[in-house]
Each structure stands twice: as C-alpha cells, then as structure tokens.
Amino acid sequence: MIHDTLSRPLRRSTLLRWGLTLALSGSGALRAVAQEKSAVKMLSDAQTRFGFRLFLALHSRAANQNVVISPLSVALALTMTYNGAGGSTRSAMAQTLALGGLDEAAIHQGAAELVQALQAAPKSSKVLIANSLWSQKGIALQTAFVRQAEQYFQAQVEEVNFAEPRSAERINRWVAQKTENTIDRIVSPEVLRDALVVLMNAVYFKADWQEAFDKSATRERPFTLGDGSRKDHPLMAKQGRFDYYETDAFQAVRLPYKDDFLGMYVFLPKADPAIFYRQLTFENWRQWLGPRTFARRPGELILPRFQVRYQTQLKQALGALGMGIAFGGRADFTRLVREPAFISEVVHKTFVDVNEEGTEAAAATGVIVARTTAIAPPPFRMVVDRPFFFAIEDNRSAALLFAGTIADPAG
DSSP: OOOOEEOOOSSHHHHGGGOSSOOOOOHHHHHHHTTOOOHHHHHHHHHHHHHHHHHHHHHHHOTTSOOOOOHHHHHHHHHHHHTTOOHHHHHHHHHHTTOTTOOHHHHHHHHHHHHHHTTSOOSSOEEEEEEEEEEETTOOBOHHHHHHHHHHHOOEEEEEOTTSHHHHHHHHHHHHHHTTTSOOOOOOHHHHTTEEEEEEEEEEEEEEBSSOOOGGGOEEEEEEOTTSOEEEEEEEEEEEEEEEEEOSSEEEEEEEBSSTTOEEEEEEEOSOHHHHHHHOOHHHHHHHTSTTTOEEEEEEEEEEOEEEEEEEEOHHHHIIIIIGGGGSTTOOOTTTBSSOEEEEEEEEEEEEEEOSSEEEEEEEEEEEEEEGGGOOOOOOOOOOOSOEEEEEEETTTTEEEEEEEESOTTO
C-alpha cells in the first residue's frame, strides 16, 4: 500500500534537493545535523550533490530558458531503480547518484529515515512524497527488489498491460492525485509501449509565507529576459528585515514560510551569471548556507510573481553524468527482472507557483525500464559518392562470385 504522507521535514538538508528555485530549509535544523553522520544525512548529502550536478547539466544546454527540477524526486526514483541494477550498471548509477560512499544498508536505512522524517506533518505547510512501481503483467519481478521498494520507499506496486493506452491513463491519474492535480500527464502510451517496469515518484509542496507580500504593492515593472530583451511583468515588493547574504557574485535572501524551518532561498547573480553558476557546487552551497553567512538586515525585496511548468527527458543529461551504460544494451537490471532490460527513458515534470501568499510546487519523475530487444538502432546515412568495393557471394556455399572496386560507375 502506498504512503502519501503529509510531512514535516526535520532536517534542512533533507529538503535542499528541491533544487535551486526551491531550497526548503531552516537555519537551526542545519546546525542540528551538521555533525550528524546518520544514514539519512549521508543520503541527503548525496542527493543534494547529485541534484546540483543534474541541474547544471540541464542549465548548460538551456542557459537562457527556465530550468526547474526536483532533485529529490529524481533521486528517489533513480535510487529505487538502482536497487534493481547489477554489475557495471550498478557502479555507474552509484557514481552518478553520488552513492559511492554508502553501502546498501546505509542507502536503505537513509531512504527509510527520510520517508519517516517526511511523515510528521507541518502545522501550516503541506509536503507529500509518494512512490509507485508499475510492472507488465506476466513479468516476474525479483522478490528482493519488490520488498525493498515497499519497505524502504513505501512504494505502491501494481500490475498493468503497457500495450493498452489505459495503462498510461492510470499512471497519469496516480501522478495527478499525488500532486493535487498540478501535474496531470507525464507518460504517454507511446513511451510505455515496450516497458517492463515503470518506477514513479511524486512530490508536492504548498506553504504560505511567514509574512505575505502586500498585493497592492505588486506592480508591472520591466524584467530582463535570459536573451537580454525586456518585458513588463508583475513584480511583488516588500520592505522589512530579511536574512540576507551578498558576495562578489550574487545577492541572496531567505524567505521563511509559516513553518519557519521551511524557506525559499533566492539567489540573484550579479553582472555575469556564468560566474555564479561556476560556483554552484555542493561544497559552496553548504558554505553559503552556513551559520555565519545569512544575517538579519533591513532592506527592500522586489521579486517576480511567477508560475512555471517544466518538462524534460533526463536520459541525455544522466548519460553525460556517468550512467550511460544503464541506457544501452549492456545494462544489467537482473536484480529487478529476470530478462535483459535497460532504462529506455527518465521523464521529469515540475510545476512551481510563487505569488503574494506563498508557494505551491510539484514534481513527478518516471523511470521506464524496457526489454533490451526493444532498443532500436540509430538511423544511418551512407552516401556512395566515391570509389567503392563490392562483392557477390553465394551464401549457401560461401563462394565468392564477383568482387571489385568501382572507381567510375559510368564505365
């Protein structure tokens, strides 16, 4: 049975994996776990490290476009899948997910503790984490894999016939339900046609600001787009005291939600955004959010009201980060299913709405595992426009009847 839990994260690092746009945290909580070496802390650090690497890989391909991911969602879906990998595939996924320093027991314990930590509901906020496992009817999943998915990820396990379009509809309804209808479609019948297993994660977040923005102060103001052009857009405004931090590369502010341990960090790069993104590493992130960086200061904040939907396929980015073997014919998922299988795609979709009252955000990640025989060879192009060799052979006897080079096809 699935656990769709309304939850209060007890550790700030646990929720940093929402990504750059939504780094949910609380300053006191970070200090409380800074010296803790528990499995959940180590897994949290691994997911945060992976999350920034994935974000930067996607951002590098679309520097002037919106890129909003949920590293938490992607990491949970892929960690479930990792439990079904073996051999070199397992090693490559561990390297990509930054799990190299964790043994299997620590990963499982960390996942279980993370889910447990997210079960305590906040007073004023809503966080929901849900996992599910969908398998093709007639395909025997490895018993140990299913047990791990249920025990450590509280995953719902369902059998479907992926050849039927209604299977995609069932998965999409599940995602819509777990994300309060903010994400209504993530997979299509075409994506699932050759699937053996689909591993799905959903994350939902909603919280009001500790101090709302005054709607009467919101004005249409010029906003410079990523390509350098400008357009008018509603910008909210607030004066007061903020947790603020500034360096040569950026300005940053923390906006707390009513549950103070949750907060949004907004980083504004200065003259050259590329300098900031080069500095955006796990180590710097931990330093920036340290106990002596953000300080209470008076000031004025002008922030866009925004709503963004983002969808991407992660296969290319994850391959570039080191787990390309999982997407090809040499993939080993024998710990998941008995027959040869590979990851045909990893789909990811997010929704974020930031306004005067607060924030609503959701994400869903689907890992589609298919039969290895379903891999289609890439198309080729052969232009015979120069001298070439040919041969004619009787395949029954292997007798070579003709062979030659054609340097001038006109004779």
